Amino acid sequence: MSTYLDHNASTPLDERVLDQMMPYLRAHHGNPSSVYRQGRIARQAIDAARQQVAQLVNAHPSQVVFTSGGTEANNLALKGAVVAPRCVAVSAVEHASVLASAQQLAIEACQLVRIEVDKDGLITEETMSRALASAPERVSIMLANNETGVIQDIARWAEMVASSGALFHTDAVQAAGKMGVDFAALGVQMLSLSSHKLYGPKGVGALVLDKRMELAAQMVGGGQEAGYRCGTENVAAIVGFGKAAELAGLELQSRCSHMLALKQMLLQALSKVESVVVFADQAECLPNTVFLAVPGIDGETLLMEMDRSGVAVSSGSACDSQKRGASQTLLAMGIDETLARCAVRVSFGKDNTEQDIDVFMSAMVRQIKALQENSMLVWA
Ligand SMILES: Cc1ncc(COP(=O)(O)O)c(C=O)c1O
Structure with missing residues (x-):
């Protein structure tokens, strides 16, 4: 034991999630981009999951872009800029997928600013002001830390970031399913989620985004996910993520x-x-x-x-x-x-x-x- x-x-994968996924592994093999019946079944399942994920974070379904997980969502949020940023700011306690994305940008002549935390792991007015003084175009601060569990006051920082004119991303991978997460109320433009942190399958996540901002796809191809993330969708995993999100909200x-x-x-x-x-x-x-x-x-x-x-x-x-x-x-x-x-x-x-x-x-x-x-x- x-x-x-x-x-x-x-x-662990919730049994109820697995039950929901099984028909899409066994029977419904259609490509969601196909127009005939099998394709439509897969498409409808993705649409339903999109609604479930959107509901968990109080977003509109059209704002949900499915990805291969939290790592990809974070990469897309940091690197998916139409015009290469001159400066990005990320907190000192971000997950490796945010830090490494920011470091990759830094190789390409982008200034990387680190937003420091205090002894309790919290960002402060002072560290935030110091970071914003460098005029970053993108800011990324996680909602809840994966190691300490510390929750940042994202709504408060969002106001400061908005008045600086920068775009604000939050990694809510650890927060979703363990606290209320409200995309609209947080005031961010992008928010990352991962299914396997809330009893869904691994290898699927989402970037929730404000559609008024421009986002350049990292994975280009057949135009899936409204062009933000191309590639044939992992239907069963997306269905599982949707069910897991629904249960996380209800419970x-x-x-x-x-x-x-x-x-x-x-x-x-x-x-x-x-x-x-x-x-x-x-x-x-x-x-x-x-x-x-x-x-x-x-x-x-x-x-x-x-x-x-x-x-x-x-x-x-x-x-x-x-x-x-x-x-x-x-x-x-x-x-x-x-x-x-x-x-x-x-x-x-x-x-x-x-x-x-x-x-x-x-x-x-x-x-x-x-x-x-x-x-x-x-x-x-
Ligand atoms: C805060 C945070 N962000 C992102 C990720 C990456 O998510 P995924 O495993 O879905 O790539 C993790 C995973 O541990 C995480 O804890």
Whole structure:
């Protein structure tokens, strides 16, 4: 029996989502661009999914562009400019797909401005003003951080960005399904989503956009997705994403209160363990995320030992797991690198139970003790 506590990396596919997808894997093989019956069935399924995804974030269906996931949506948002930008600003705690997109632009003579965060992982009026002073044409700030769960005040920053005349993108991949996300109220021009973070299939996501802005496709071809993202649509995955989005909307309140109760239980239990540090505990955070460290115990080592006990947690962003360095998010918050290397992320899902917290806590306490006894401390 394993205990899965890494939902920010990916979530299990909801059975109800799988049921919805199956006919599009088995029977309905038509190309949605075909005009005959099989094609129309696929097209209608995509249209329905577009509506479901739009509804989750209070957008119009025509604003939803399906992509191959959050990474592609972020690439499109940052790089999809008709005229190459002279300057872009991204927060210091963005996901690798935003940071790398911005860095790619920087190779092409675009100035890259980093919006710093404070010790709680939050952007401030001062860091925002400093970044806007460089007159960026595109700004990207994530709604909720994948490692700390810290939620940024996007609506507030959107006003500042709007008065500077720049376009504003937010990566809402971790936020959707764990808090209310309202595209219209946030005041951004682009918003990224990913299906596999909300119990949908992997390899599908969306960029929600203000159609008044111009966006250049990164994937050109047959004109699918209104020309913003060409390529034959992954119909079954899009259907699954739609169903997952619908369920996330319908069950948002119950999921959030359930996960928050688990989080409070975990924080309470952690407060009894000597020297445990919980990062960003002063900021508003997602209800499912706890980023912690046991000083002196390497996060990677602890998570490997936890894995042996059947508990899946992570030492930070799964997408950055090839790079074994300290969490860039923690470093940006001014956390000492030695402590940042001890970080372990716990992220709950809708189906976790109180028992999972008990299993996690006893495994962690046991492993900490064993590591300390075996002197496997990386830093004494
Ligand atoms: C904040 C954030 N943005 C983007 C992504 C990338 O999404 P995808 O895995 O769908 O490419 C992730 C995935 O971990 C993420 O956490």
